[in-house]
Amino acid sequence: MNRYSAFGLIRGAIGGHKHWQPAWRDAEPRASYDVIVIGGGGHGLATAYYLAKVHGLRNVAVLEKGWIGGGNVGRNTTLVRSNYRLKPLHDFFEFGLKLWEHLSDELNYNVMFSPRGSLVLGHSDADMTVLAQRGDAMACDGIDAELLTRDQVAKIEPLLDMSRDARFPIEGALIQRRGGTARHDAVAWGYARAADALGVDIIQKCEVTGFVRDGDRVTGVETTRGRIGAGRVGICVAGHSGHVADMAGLRLPIESQTLQALVTEGVKPMVRSVVQSHSIHCYISQSDKGGIVMGGDPDNWPSYARRGQPTIVEGAIAQAIALMPALSRLRMLRTWSGVTDMSFDGSPIIGTTPIANLFLNGGWCYGGFKATPASGFTYAHTLATGTPHPLAMPFALDRFARGATIDESGAGPLPNHR
Amino acid sequence: MYLIPCPHCGPRAQAEFTYERTTDSVVDPAGPVGTAMGTLFTRANPMGMDDEIWRHTYGCRAWLVLTRDRLTHAIAAVRTIGPEALP
Ligand SMILES: Cc1cc2nc3c(=O)[nH]c(=O)nc-3n(C[C@H](O)[C@H](O)[C@H](O)COP(=O)(O)OP(=O)(O)OC[C@H]3O[C@@H](n4cnc5c(N)ncnc54)[C@H](O)[C@@H]3O)c2cc1C
Ligand SMILES: [Zn+2]
Numbered sequence: 001m002n003r004y005s006a007f008g009l010i011r012g013a014i015g016g017h018k019h020w021q022p023a024w025r026d027a028e029p030r031a032s033y034d035v036i037v038i039g040g041g042g043h044g045l046a047t048a049y050y051l052a053k054v055h056g057l058r059n060v061a062v063l064e065k066g067w068i069g070g071g072n073v074g075r076n077t078t079l080v081r082s083n084y085r086l087k088p089l090h091d092f093f094e095f096g097l098k099l100w101e102h103l104s105d106e107l108n109y110n111v112m113f114s115p116r117g118s119l120v121l122g123h124s125d126a127d128m129t130v131l132a133q134r135g136d137a138m139a140c141d142g143i144d145a146e147l148l149t150r151d152q153v154a155k156i157e158p159l160l161d162m163s164r165d166a167r168f169p170i171e172g173a174l175i176q177r178r179g180g181t182a183r184h185d186a187v188a189w190g191y192a193r194a195a196d197a198l199g200v201d202i203i204q205k206c207e208v209t210g211f212v213r214d215g216d217r218v219t220g221v222e223t224t225r226g227r228i229g230a231g232r233v234g235i236c237v238a239g240h241s242g243h244v245a246d247m248a249g250l251r252l253p254i255e256s257q258t259l260q261a262l263v264t265e266g267v268k269p270m271v272r273s274v275v276q277s278h279s280i281h282c283y284i285s286q287s288d289k290g291g292i293v294m295g296g297d298p299d300n301w302p303s304y305a306r307r308g309q310p311t312i313v314e315g316a317i318a319q320a321i322a323l324m325p326a327l328s329r330l331r332m333l334r335t336w337s338g339v340t341d342m343s344f345d346g347s348p349i350i351g352t353t354p355i356a357n358l359f360l361n362g363g364w365c366y367g368g369f370k371a372t373p374a375s376g377f378t379y380a381h382t383l384a385t386g387t388p389h390p391l392a393m394p395f396a397l398d399r400f401a402r403g404a405t406i407d408e409s410g411a412g413p414l415p416n417h418r
Numbered sequence: 419m420y421l422i423p424c425p426h427c428g429p430r431a432q433a434e435f436t437y438e439r440t441t442d443s444v445v446d447p448a449g450p451v452g453t454a455m456g457t458l459f460t461r462a463n464p465m466g467m468d469d470e471i472w473r474h475t476y477g478c479r480a481w482l483v484l485t486r487d488r489l490t491h492a493i494a495a496v497r498t499i500g501p502e503a504l505p
Contacts, residue, residue: 240465242464251461256465304465305489400460
């Protein structure tokens with residue numbers, strides 16, 4: 001791997017940029033691998049990278065049905081934070097946030113992690129009490145959280161409607177200053193390049209269509225490019241966990257739904273932090289190119305169609321404009337959607353399955369991008385050692401049967417009734 | 419968005435309806451306790467047809483069963499709900 005550096009850029013500028021190499025090989029599938037990761041999204045690529053880097057496994061393949069970065073890793077709204085109330089969640093995401101802080105150095109790839117502050121607005125006394133509780137829970141574990149007054153919020157985001165008769169009056173906010181955004185494609189490409197450099201085969205246009213079994217063990221996968229043997233197989237397919245696990249006869253506590261986002265034309269800086277409101281589920285941030293990125297609710301019914309319904313986009317825009325009236329002047333550039341795994345307690349599933357040698361990483365709901373490094377790190381541990389990483393232990397698949405759900409939003413088994 | 423043919427009201431905008439859950443995830447109160455959690459929490463979640471319970475929330479408020487394709491959103495059948503609609 002040619003290391004990227006300022007010197008390399010200058011050399012390229014002088015030499016007509018002829019020295020650049022492809023960032024990763026276009027690998028042909030081998031007959032078998034020690035570990036196969038199904039799904040070349042951010043999580044799958046990160047998993048492969050940490051398998052090679054931390055656990056020394058080099059005979060590893062990532063199988064991707066489409067192309068690297070074509071899934072949710074390239075479709076999300078790039079928010080990164082660790083401001084969860086429940087301990088298993090904030091411990092896991094904080095471990096991830098610490099990895100984010102050094103990720104560009106680690107991968108020798110600029111993932112443009114931008115800790116511009118993650119601001120969660122409170123619209124009522126009840127909201128502020130909940131935010132204070134959440135901040136306290138985080139602070140008890142040494143995670144930065146700060147409760148802000150109305151005036152402090154207005155200083156950070158002067159374009160918010162702070163009037164008393166605002167549609168969503170603003171009473172204050174909880175800010176995590178280390179939260180922010182990252183460039184989503186760069187995360188996929190950076191992990192892909194770094195994993196490839198360690199010998200991992202990244203195989204695109206290779207869809208897994210079935211599992212090869214020897215009794216109750218998985219010994220490989222069937223793909224559109226033939227049968228490939230594997231010591232261990234890790235499912236890591238974001239919104240597609242349900243039907244991929246079904247090929248192995250597993251039923252999951254997951255329903256696939258469409259989540260949409262939109263971006264406006266590029267404008268000069270107008271949103272400094274990441275503005276979120278969990279009470280109305282709307283979030284606003286400005287991309288480094290200047291577009292205002294917004295998102296909202298999922299469709300709230302099962303869907304594998306990677307398009308959503310306009311009423312949801314309309315709702316998100318209406319909320320965003322109510323919070324920040326100046327946004328009404330902007331033109332929408334495009335809207336898109338991704339298929340997400342909605343788990344029934346809103347938390348991910350990482351770990352073993354009842355089938356030997358088959359592992360699962362899924363159920364990320366709307367919040368898995370921020371988890372990418374932590375997900376890869378802990379899943380690699382699970383795939384390499386056969387046992388869950390301590391941080392991922394609470395997110396075991398059998399937690400539903402044990403009654404040990406991790407339900408941050410208290411929506412129970414019906415996340416669509418949130 | 420698409421139209422859902424409500425047996426009571428005729429074709430109406432999908433936004434008038436609320437999705438509840440799949441018919442096979444309804445727990446049988448008389449059934450064994452051991453299987454209730456599995457029934458309540460797990461789904462087949464197929465990339466194709468499934469039987470789903472919907473409600474015409476902003477219309478006649480009736481509960482319905484839709485046989486619907488999750489990839490194309492084509493609706494093969496809509497039935498009014500009753501004991502006979504559940505498996
Ligand atoms: C609109 C939207 C906004 C979001 N906003 C945020 C946000 O702001 N912050 C945040 O933290 N999270 C956010 N998320 C969630 C986040 O994007 C996902 O949780 C996360 O990216 C999922 O992990 P991944 O990157 O590995 O998934 P993906 O990139 O989807 O990777 C899964 C891969 O598996 C492949 N695959 C599927 N089936 C097969 C098969 N049979 N064989 C081979 N390959 C297969 C797919 O093609 C895909 O490339 C958002 C999601 C969406 C859709
Ligand atoms: Zn009706």
